[in-house]
Amino acid sequence: MTILDGKKISNDIKDEITVEVQKMKDKGEKVPHLAAVLVGNDGASLTYVGSKVRSCERVGFKSTLVHLPDTTSEEELLLKIEELNNDDDIDGFIVQLPLPPQINSERVLLAVDPGKDVDGFHPENFGKMAMDMNTFIPATPSGILELLERYKVETEGKHTVVIGRSHIVGRPMSILMSRKGYPGNSTVTLTHSRTKDISKITAQADIIISALGIPEFLKAEMVKEGVVIIDVGITRVPDESHPKGYVIKGDVDFENVSKKASFITPVPGGVGPMTIAMLLKNTLLARRQQKKN
């Protein structure tokens, strides 16, 4: 059994990006510049955005945090996005979700210039992904592909079962794993809350990608010997024996499932750390495309 070590791989990727940025600096070129828009003071969002900004600093990117009050109107946010779209110094930007209730997220996503949409959440980019065109792949799915690739996990002709149909993970993973090429060429089954007899389906899977959010949902008796497990679930479970008062649990009963798996991601330290690394990679890509245009 091999652990798919997202912490290590994400550090490798950040190191590789640092080298690329240093080369840019050496040539006197502009370095990539990522902006993050945060509306309001949601605790988790503050943590995520802070961590994105720190990662930019680590690899040598320029970063800008646009922090707007939670009373910001949709119109004000759209004006700010227009400004970022038109700012030649900014290569890519993200709008941290969720947005306050007075703002329509769909309208905001559509306002982002697809060429700067390093989250890959603009429908044009999502559609390009589904139609096998070159584009920004959303960070979490992209991180999963990168893990499979770096550990040379075979995917062609394998049966991949995806659990959960969210726009952020399940839906794009089901598309990406069935695309032509590597990692891809899998036969993919997408399961969700309306799926009947899910154990019967997971028991046939060569690869399981779970993005459900139910702690330890996937048990050993639901999988076959040699399965590859990608656990995208991150749930805080209260636990008074820990100093923080909780532990982070994935969707997978790691202790027992890992005994049958050929490859498995731990939680934490698996898919989670990959997400920011892939956001940085998308920003580097955005810089290169801006340069070409």
Next chain:
Amino acid sequence: MTILDGKKISNDIKDEITVEVQKMKDKGEKVPHLAAVLVGNDGASLTYVGSKVRSCERVGFKSTLVHLPDTTSEEELLLKIEELNNDDDIDGFIVQLPLPPQINSERVLLAVDPGKDVDGFHPENFGKMAMDMNTFIPATPSGILELLERYKVETEGKHTVVIGRSHIVGRPMSILMSRKGYPGNSTVTLTHSRTKDISKITAQADIIISALGIPEFLKAEMVKEGVVIIDVGITRVPDESHPKGYVIKGDVDFENVSKKASFITPVPGGVGPMTIAMLLKNTLLARRQQKKN
């Protein structure tokens, strides 16, 4: 066993649209206007476009055929598309594929105003579909949904197996059948040329949607009792006993599979006739949206 009669349903839809158009005329409103761009003289394309124009006439739409020589450059075609985008009288238009080799189809698709893209092939519309937003659904997938709906075929919690991952049918069907709502909420397996042991998968299916293009590929022993069969395959098989010298065959061994099926589409007369009806429906929708803006 019930035949899903696409010929009848497509006529019903055209009749319904005719009534809507008559209401528009009675109120003195502008009627929907569809333009079709055809580059070159490919025989099949001429037939398709001709049939789309005739269908417009039948329901009372205005239609325009833009027929360009096969020597048309990409730049000339893009200029023509720009013109159609800016023509307020035109509610929707399609660019008939395939295009001659000197033209990059991807660039052409991206040039169409998504609000007039009644084929639903612009990545922004494809992405909206995958992200559960309101948009134009491509005609063939939309026709399949309409057939399932009009015959009240249950889809929720069913296992749908899609054969083929083309952008035109397989990929969008796999997305649409797993979306929330009806028809949808299916557990969907997408199979393709790299799938191993496909019979094992089709034998588990409650619904099979085949868009493969191999005549009579799906045999009775590959399906279970009560299966719902949607056959999107259309292949000309030489047959000298027929006056045309060929017969049209679907992907399904109709004679034997139909004995086990609860619902089945014939070929011809199943999915095929639905496609143009749904293009007309999308054009009507485009007219309504133009009116709102």
